[in-house]
Amino acid sequence: MLDQLNENLITEGKEPISFDSDCREGICGMCGAVVNGLPHGGEKGTTLCQVHMRSFADGSTITIEPWRSAAFPVIRDLVIDRGAFDKIIQSGGYVSVSTGGAQDANALPINADAAESAMDAAACIGCGACVAACPNGSAMLFTAAKVSHLAQLPQGRVEAKRRALAMVDRMDEQGFGHCSNHRECEVFCPKEISGAPHRALEPGIPARAARPRLVLEHPQIRKITDLISRPIPLLSSERDISFVGRGPAHGLRVNPVSGSFSSYYSNGFRDGLLVRGR
Amino acid sequence: MALDAKIPGGPIETRWDRHRFDLKLVNPANKRKYRIIVVGTGLAGASVAASLAELGYEVLNFCFQDSPRRAHSIAAQGGINAAKNYPNDGDSIYRLFYDTVKGGDYRARESNVYRLAQISGNIIDQCVAQGVPFAREYSGLLANRSFGGAQVSRTFYARGQTGQQLLLGAYSALSRQIEAGKVKMFPRREMLDVVLADGHARGIICRNLLTGAYEKYAAHAVVLATGGYGNVFFLSTNAVGSNVTATWRAHKRGAFFANPCYTQIHPTCIPVHGEGQSKLTLMSESLRNDGRVWVPRRQGDTRAANDIPEAERNYYLEERYPSFGNLVPRDVASRAAKKMCDEGFGVGETRLAVYLDFRDAIKRDGRATIEKKYGNLFQMYEKITGEDPYTMPMRIFPASHYAMGGLWVDYNLMSTVPGLFVLGEANFSDHGANRLGASALMQGLADGYFVIPYTIGGYLAAATSKPVSDDGREFGETMAEVEARVHKILAVNGKRTARDFHKELGKLLWDHCGMARNANGLKKALVRIPEIRAEFWENVRVTGTGEEFNQELERAGRVADFLEFGELLVRDALHREESCGGHFREEHQTPDNEAKRDDEHFSYAAAWEFQGVGAEPTLHKEPLAFEYVKPTQRSYK
Numbered sequence: 063m064l065d066q067l068n069e070n071l072i073t074e075g076k077e078p079i080s081f082d083s084d085c086r087e088g089i090c091g092m093c094g095a096v097v098n099g100l101p102h103g104g105e106k107g108t109t110l111c112q113v114h115m116r117s118f119a120d121g122s123t124i125t126i127e128p129w130r131s132a133a134f135p136v137i138r139d140l141v142i143d144r145g146a147f148d149k150i151i152q153s154g155g156y157v158s159v160s161t162g163g164a165q166d167a168n169a170l171p172i173n174a175d176a177a178e179s180a181m182d183a184a185a186c187i188g189c190g191a192c193v194a195a196c197p198n199g200s201a202m203l204f205t206a207a208k209v210s211h212l213a214q215l216p217q218g219r220v221e222a223k224r225r226a227l228a229m230v231d232r233m234d235e236q237g238f239g240h241c242s243n244h245r246e247c248e249v250f251c252p253k254e255i256s257g258a259p260h261r262a263l264e265p266g267i268p269a270r271a272a273r274p275r276l277v278l279e280h281p282q283i284r285k286i287t288d289l290i291s292r293p294i295p296l297l298s299s300e301r302d303i304s305f306v307g308r309g310p311a312h313g314l315r316v317n318p319v320s321g322s323f324s325s326y327y328s329n330g331f332r333d334g335l336l337v338r339g340r
Numbered sequence: 341m342a343l344d345a346k347i348p349g350g351p352i353e354t355r356w357d358r359h360r361f362d363l364k365l366v367n368p369a370n371k372r373k374y375r376i377i378v379v380g381t382g383l384a385g386a387s388v389a390a391s392l393a394e395l396g397y398e399v400l401n402f403c404f405q406d407s408p409r410r411a412h413s414i415a416a417q418g419g420i421n422a423a424k425n426y427p428n429d430g431d432s433i434y435r436l437f438y439d440t441v442k443g444g445d446y447r448a449r450e451s452n453v454y455r456l457a458q459i460s461g462n463i464i465d466q467c468v469a470q471g472v473p474f475a476r477e478y479s480g481l482l483a484n485r486s487f488g489g490a491q492v493s494r495t496f497y498a499r500g501q502t503g504q505q506l507l508l509g510a511y512s513a514l515s516r517q518i519e520a521g522k523v524k525m526f527p528r529r530e531m532l533d534v535v536l537a538d539g540h541a542r543g544i545i546c547r548n549l550l551t552g553a554y555e556k557y558a559a560h561a562v563v564l565a566t567g568g569y570g571n572v573f574f575l576s577t578n579a580v581g582s583n584v585t586a587t588w589r590a591h592k593r594g595a596f597f598a599n600p601c602y603t604q605i606h607p608t609c610i611p612v613h614g615e616g617q618s619k620l621t622l623m624s625e626s627l628r629n630d631g632r633v634w635v636p637r638r639q640g641d642t643r644a645a646n647d648i649p650e651a652e653r654n655y656y657l658e659e660r661y662p663s664f665g666n667l668v669p670r671d672v673a674s675r676a677a678k679k680m681c682d683e684g685f686g687v688g689e690t691r692l693a694v695y696l697d698f699r700d701a702i703k704r705d706g707r708a709t710i711e712k713k714y715g716n717l718f719q720m721y722e723k724i725t726g727e728d729p730y731t732m733p734m735r736i737f738p739a740s741h742y743a744m745g746g747l748w749v750d751y752n753l754m755s756t757v758p759g760l761f762v763l764g765e766a767n768f769s770d771h772g773a774n775r776l777g778a779s780a781l782m783q784g785l786a787d788g789y790f791v792i793p794y795t796i797g798g799y800l801a802a803a804t805s806k807p808v809s810d811d812g813r814e815f816g817e818t819m820a821e822v823e824a825r826v827h828k829i830l831a832v833n834g835k836r837t838a839r840d841f842h843k844e845l846g847k848l849l850w851d852h853c854g855m856a857r858n859a860n861g862l863k864k865a866l867v868r869i870p871e872i873r874a875e876f877w878e879n880v881r882v883t884g885t886g887e888e889f890n891q892e893l894e895r896a897g898r899v900a901d902f903l904e905f906g907e908l909l910v911r912d913a914l915h916r917e918e919s920c921g922g923h924f925r926e927e928h929q930t931p932d933n934e935a936k937r938d939d940e941h942f943s944y945a946a947a948w949e950f951q952g953v954g955a956e957p958t959l960h961k962e963p964l965a966f967e968y969v970k971p972t973q974r975s976y977k
Contacts, residue, residue: 164460171481
């Protein structure tokens with residue numbers, strides 16, 4: 063549709079609308095815009111490039127806006143700069159292994175379910191819809207998907223803590239907001255990345271329902287990593303603060319008194335990266 | 341100029357080992373003194389940029405997208421081949437080598453293919469170490485599936501997103517080197533020329549797509565990993581941004597272009613559904629295992645598929661190829677579909693489609709079984725077409741998918757321009773006239789992770805390590821030429837859009853240089869392309885200016901290059917008076933309509949030397965020797 067619109071505009075001597083798009087089959091992650099208020103148009107599991115005109119009523123007015131987030135400056139029209147995502151990955155979204163000398167691939171058996179679950183998280187295309195959907199402009203789903211993908215595999219587990227800390231830190235630095243558990247990101251993720259394992263335990267709770275949460279506000283704690291790197295005096299140990307990554311419930315557990323944390327994978331925690339009382 | 345492929349001698353099994361030993365090494369402490377430019381961030385580009393940086397070289401990496409993770413390698417679905425022989429079903433390096441040479445219809449270089457097969461196993465090891473989530477058995481070991489007619493299961497996969505996962509693996513390795521400061525990443529830069537000094541590639545000229553500024557970068561070597569030219573047909577399964585510009589500009593600077601007429605047309609794509617369509621979508625060819633391909637027996641039959649009685653359906657593949665039926669190879673299936681449509685039997689609104697029907701399979705096996713096997717593909721089809729393939733037959737049509745041809749390279753993957761290396765789909769090296777399924781990912785990563793890191797050292801060790809500078813006369817001149825060309829496009833200010841020209845060129849090539857070609861049509865195209873090109877330079881309309889983010893200008897520049905390249909594609913197809921792999925000349929077929937090679941006259945790689953736009957290029961031949969796999973005629977009856 064935008065192609066056609068632009069052809070018409072150019073023919074009429076007007077400036078076409080700039081927009082990003084490349085593979086046109088929903089895998090490269092380059093496209094994306096808010097259509098009628100919904101990231102990627104709001105169709106389940108669909109990127110903007112796969113939204114067809116037949117899904118709109120004839121003659122209707124369609125409103126298209128770029129992703130809006132402080133961390134994604136608009137370049138022109140619908141084109142935005144998602145370089146902040148690359149910077150998050152650069153901070154640690156990898157296994158620190160160089161080319162050459164890898165052992166035989168089958169020397170390291172990996173639980174098939176873990177591989178599948180890692181793949182669920184690895185399916186992220188880096189489009190930024192999660193950020194656009196989030197009222198806080200948080201990149202938590204994007205960040206946690208990578209943390210979760212790698213931490214579930216033995217190759218990635220070695221650096222899991224370091225990675226999670228570095229990536230969350232970088233996320234904050236890049237100007238993304240914090241997660242306060244709205245879960246809008248999951249709804250609009252075109253690859254349907256979510257905390258599926260634990261959500262499955264809660265039948266009947268719609269994804270967008272308001273969820274009980276305790277958002278920690280304290281002048282000393284400005285970043286997620288502050289929570290992890292020092293004891294938190296305002297909370298007592300019996301409140302047992304849990305701190306988990308988004309995605310398939312993989313993340314970090316923090317002991318607020320000692321400040322210690324551990325890499326964590328379980329179905330026991332329900333929510334995203336936040337501080338909550340239990 | 342005689343082409344020297346620098347193929348090592350001796351038994352094929354030991355060639356790569358010995359060559360690696362013979363190559364000069366660069367002292368580890370000296371590596372940081374060399375700067376290498378890598379253009380492209382797909383499987384080949386990202387893997388080579390990361391690997392060279394790990395070795396200690398200074399790397400500058402460029403891509404035109406907003407992030408290196410967008411490169412079109414990401415869209416590959418099926419898998420990656422490796423001769424691991426984990427299933428113990430008789431695979432071996434030699435068998436992968438043999439299958440690839442044969443699959444390429446005996447038009448690939450044996451030594452390169454053997455090396456590819458040798459390295460294939462290392463790729464899987466490397467990717468697993470990076471955390472690529474390949475599919476696994478319950479034992480925890482890697483799962484394999486069979487693919488593309490191979491008789492062994494050697495394809496590793498990550499759901500239907502293997503390309504994505506491999507690319508993200510290479511991207512993560514690249515990201516690690518960016519963080520370490522060893523790779524400097526330049527997204528949204530389009531390479532518009534190669535700079536030569538003393539006959540060696542010494543840098544590139546880019547346009548900064550955000551600001552429109554021209555930028556020059558100097559290096560000791562330039563590596564192009566810029567993908568294939570499938571979009572010359574306008575409609576293809578490639579990303580809409582995929583283009584020929586980088587390789588074409590390098591060609592104009594002296595790099596020979598080899599075998600451009602070897603283009604792969606994939607049979608099972610979702611057909612064109614209207615004038616405004618921008619690209620075509622591939623569906624796995626595994627669908628042909630259970631689907632039956634047919635067209636109505638009556639020409640121009642407009643009844644709905646389900647209203648056409650059994651007796652009036654023509655299951656033409658089953659009739660023509662009784663033993664292979666619907667499972668004939670890609671090129672045969674593609675050509676048969678085209679023939680039906682050409683003769684007026686096509687279906688759907690555009691009459692350019694054939695049916696792929698699961699009615700009988702659903703009747704036989706039940707809907708649940710079919711859903712389990714093909715559910716995701718059916719869903720994809722429904723999403724795109726809005727039709728339910730469980731209740732009405734799919735419509736399919738072939739589409740341009742991959743380019744086997746590319747810049748000519750020697751065994752070191754160096755082009756005819758010293759210091760200019762070409763990797764992945766951008767080169768011509770490993771697939772001959774036809775690529776086998778799941779081999780593109782293998783080649784891209786083999787080149788990037790395991791070939792160039794060695795061979796580039798051999799070149800650099802003999803070159804100067806003195807710091808390079810972009811101050812030279814050559815940089816200024818090349819940059820001025822690049823700027824002049826952009827200004828020229830902007831100055832036309834005509835009436836037609838660049839996309840419109842691209843469409844016209846694409847349709848012309850699809851009609852005359854697509855699945856089946858003949859001298860008459862090719863000659864027509866050869867007359868018409870320069871006319872379209874001339875009109876482009878008189879009548880293209882590009883809005884905006886060159887000093888800003890201007891996607892229309894980007895497009896116009898790419899289309900201008902396609903308009904020059906298209907002519908070479910046709911010339912190559914016209915000169916190759918035989919049929920082989922993806923190149924089918926109607927004049928050269930066996931009595932039962934199979935591709936008929938002419939090994940006596942055409943057993944060579946055709947490497948074209950640029951002589952000017954519109955001027956006839958010079959043909960150089962690299963003879964192909966088949967010492968191990970003896971050429972035979974393929975047959976599917």
